[in-house]
Amino acid sequence: MSGVVEVVEAGLGNCIQDAGRPGYRSIGVPLSGAADRILLACANRLAGNEAEQAAIEVNLVGPRLKAVSGIVRIGIAGNVAAHVTGSNGSAADIPAWRTTTLFPGDVIAIGATRGPAYVSVCGGFRVPRQLGSRSTYARARIGGMAGRALAPGDSLPCGEVRGDPWLEFRAAAPFVHAAGPIRIIPGPQDDYFDPAAFDALLGEEFTVSRDADRMGMRLDGPALAHRADKGADIVSDGIVPGAIQVPADGRAIILLADAQTVGGYPKIATVIAADLPRLAHLAPGAGLRFQCVSLADARAARLAQEHALAAWCERIASFRPPGVIDEAALFSENLISGMIDAHAYRCAADIDLPWEK
Numbered sequence: 290m291s292g293v294v295e296v297v298e299a300g301l302g303n304c305i306q307d308a309g310r311p312g313y314r315s316i317g318v319p320l321s322g323a324a325d326r327i328l329l330a331c332a333n334r335l336a337g338n339e340a341e342q343a344a345i346e347v348n349l350v351g352p353r354l355k356a357v358s359g360i361v362r363i364g365i366a367g368n369v370a371a372h373v374t375g376s377n378g379s380a381a382d383i384p385a386w387r388t389t390t391l392f393p394g395d396v397i398a399i400g401a402t403r404g405p406a407y408v409s410v411c412g413g414f415r416v417p418r419q420l421g422s423r424s425t426y427a428r429a430r431i432g433g434m435a436g437r438a439l440a441p442g443d444s445l446p447c448g449e450v451r452g453d454p455w456l457e458f459r460a461a462a463p464f465v466h467a468a469g470p471i472r473i474i475p476g477p478q479d480d481y482f483d484p485a486a487f488d489a490l491l492g493e494e495f496t497v498s499r500d501a502d503r504m505g506m507r508l509d510g511p512a513l514a515h516r517a518d519k520g521a522d523i524v525s526d527g528i529v530p531g532a533i534q535v536p537a538d539g540r541a542i543i544l545l546a547d548a549q550t551v552g553g554y555p556k557i558a559t560v561i562a563a564d565l566p567r568l569a570h571l572a573p574g575a576g577l578r579f580q581c582v583s584l585a586d587a588r589a590a591r592l593a594q595e596h597a598l599a600a601w602c603e604r605i606a607s608f609r610p611p612g613v614i615d616e617a618a619l620f621s622e623n624l625i626s627g628m629i630d631a632h633a634y635r636c637a638a639d640i641d642l643p644w645e646k
Contacts, residue, residue: 292359305433308341310422324569332407335364342413351399356391367406387459404570412448461604470580481555512539531560563590
């Protein structure tokens with residue numbers, strides 16, 4: 290079965306994202322996908338989906354969505370809350386890290402968020418796939434809703450609730466990313482920099498500048514000087530999300546989900562995959578430090594993160610909201626504890642009834 294959700298208000302810069310578009314970098318198509326793939330997985334798991342289904346990525350102010358047809362279950366993950374207005378005039382505040390089910394005519398308003406949050410729907414948003422993905426890549430106008438952010442009037446086909454529509458799901462606790470410095474692996478062009486530049490990268494604090502978006506973030510902080518005999522340019526080579534490239538002015542740029550596929554600036558280091566989701570939550574003005582780790586450490590961190598996500602998913606539990614009667618539980622109980630033969634009781638000679646005394 291399928292449903293339809295209409296965008297009543299679009300919010301700011303919200304778009305459809307899934308796990309990304311791998312396999313096309315050789316023809317210049319970036320990976321794209323969720324800025325925080327872990328929270329995307331959380332929202333999807335709450336809604337009963339596979340971790341990589343298409344959801345709405347909310348970055349500043351969330352959208353207002355109306356269920357037009359079908360019964361749709363919404364999952365919310367991230368630092369955000371929502372408000373549901375029922376077609377019958379009812380109203381309820383909905384916290385993150387749980388689901389809520391919309392019937393035709395119901396409207397959900399997603400609030401403001403700090404860092405990316407994700408709004409999933411049971412069965413996923415079924416916008417057309419392009420190059421194997423539903424992710425929005427706005428610079429090339431591919432994926433999502435015609436390659437752009439959501440707009441009022443957009444009609445989003447989606448899945449419909451499977452099973453009991455009165456049963457909701459919630460996490461035992463929010464998913465929390467690891468704390469501490471952002472972990473990096475040197476290179477691939479760390480030999481283009483003075484030793485003092487690498488010392489500054491590891492020893493000083495940097496600040497996220499206002500020049501930040503899904504493509505990358507420029508950092509304010511100490512200038513990272515190139516070696517005089519190498520310079521600030523290389524023959525263009527491949528770039529991956531997490532690469533820290535440094536142009537001639539010495540200001541580091543961390544490339545993110547929508548990063549280009551090639552570049553001609555030396556890359557002093559690369560952020561490990563487990564810490565990429567953390568970068569998406571750093572707003573302009575936020576400070577960050579770096580820590581150098583080995584490739585083995587990076588692999589161990591990625592494995593630990595996957596284990597933490599799996600453990601979090603195992604603690605998702607079902608519940609019924611206040612006012613909803615659990616008929617299955619009700620019918621499973623013994624509602625009649627015993628029976629009395631009133632006629633025999635009345636006729637028994639050795640029983641004195643209280644009102645006959």
